[in-house]
Amino acid sequence: MRVTQSMLSTNMLRNLTTSYTKMGKLNDQLTTGKKVNRPSDDPVVAMRGLAYRMQTDKVEQYQRNIGEVNNWLDSTDDALDKVGEALKRARELVGSAANGTMTEEDRDKVKAELSQLREQIQDIANTKVGDKYLFSGTKTGTPLYKDGAYPQLSTDAENPASGPTAFESDVNIDVFDGVKLNVNSTSAKMFKDIDDMFESFVGSDADFNKGLTDVDNQMDALLTERASVGARMNRVELMDNRLEAQEGIAKKQQSLNEDIDYEKVITEMISQESVHRAALSVGARIIQPSLVDFLR
Known part of the structure; x- marks a missing residue:
């Protein structure tokens, strides 16, 4: 040629x-x-990079969800702690009123303070995180204590229901693939029982000796609820550590693939x-x- x-x-x-x-x-x-600046440079690397980015974005979203979970649980624990303080003071007052040497005038003063404690707990029952009510179950836009009364519940003996009401339902948030965490405290019955107990103290036939046992029972119920919140807070911490590890793995694989x-x-x-x-x-x-x- x-x-x-x-x-x-x-x-x-x-x-x-x-x-x-x-x-x-x-x-x-x-x-x-970067090894690849346009898909045509290496289609395989580009596709893997998209997958790793999706994984990283997903983990970051779950971490934001974990922050929301912590917000709910921390606020719930703080609110329940304030309820505990009110019940402790109520026990002191009921114990004083149970003393047979107290005059009727002094008992009226005790009842007046117990009424204030009752209102304080009613306010706590309507605690909000942002624009959502903590203790209203899935009815997060409705206060638990409204118009001078608590809602009817499935656990009410006088009005039994076929299943839990919305006020007794769990609020769940996704924190990982297929993993949801319950972030609310379904304490509607507890708040209602506490309110009924305080109502029994203000009547003319108040039995303060029995009231001591009632307050102790409500404090036990409160401690049980706080223990549940604490257990979930521990799990959230473990899940947060897991997400941090997943984020590190995803970013490492992304770096090895692209950098x-x-x-x-x-x-x-x-x-x-x-x-x-x-x-x-x-x-x-x-x-x-x-x-x-x-x-x-």
């Missing part, structure tokens, strides 16, 4: 273009620190520059002056 000057020139220009393309790709990698080895790429860049300079030098020798150049 006859090799012409035109063929030599065309091949040289094509090789130079290929060399420029390689150097351009290496320069993009050094500038961005360049700077030393390796710099070495390739230097080698490609040497090849390119050699190609330019050889090309200068290939493109010899033509007869037309001598005739000028």
Whole structure:
């Protein structure tokens, strides 16, 4: 086959273009620190990168959900702690009123303070996190204590229901794939029982001796509820640690898939520059002056 000057020139220009393309790709990698800057660079790496990014974004969303869970549980525990303080004071007052030496006037003063404690606990029953009521079950937009009364519950002996009402239902938040955590305290019955107990103290036939046992029973119910909240807080901490580990794994895999080895790429860049300079030098020798150049 006859090799012409035109063929030599065309091949040289094509090789130079290929060399420029390689150097351009290496320069993009050094500038961005990524192996792939467009899907066409390496479709497999690009697809894996999308999968790792989706995993990382999912973990970050779950971590935000964990923050919401902590907000609910911390607020619930604080509210229940305030209920406990009110019940402790109520026990002191009931114990004083149970003393047979107390005058009727003094008992009226005790009842007045017990009424204030009752109102305090009613306010706590309507504690909110943001715009959501903590103790209203799935009816987060409705206060538990409303219009001077608590709602009818499935546990009410006078009004039994086929199943839990919305005020007794769990609020769950996703914290991992297929994992939900109960964030609310279904304490509607407890608040209602406490309110009924306080109501029994303000009547003229109040039995303060029995009241001591009633307060102790309500404090036991409160401690049980707080223990449940504490157990869930411990689980949230474990789940948070798990998410941190998952985030680290996902980001590590993403880095291994996408990030360049700077030393390796710099070495390739230097080698490609040497090849390119050699190609330019050889090309200068290939493109010899033509007869037309001598005739000028």
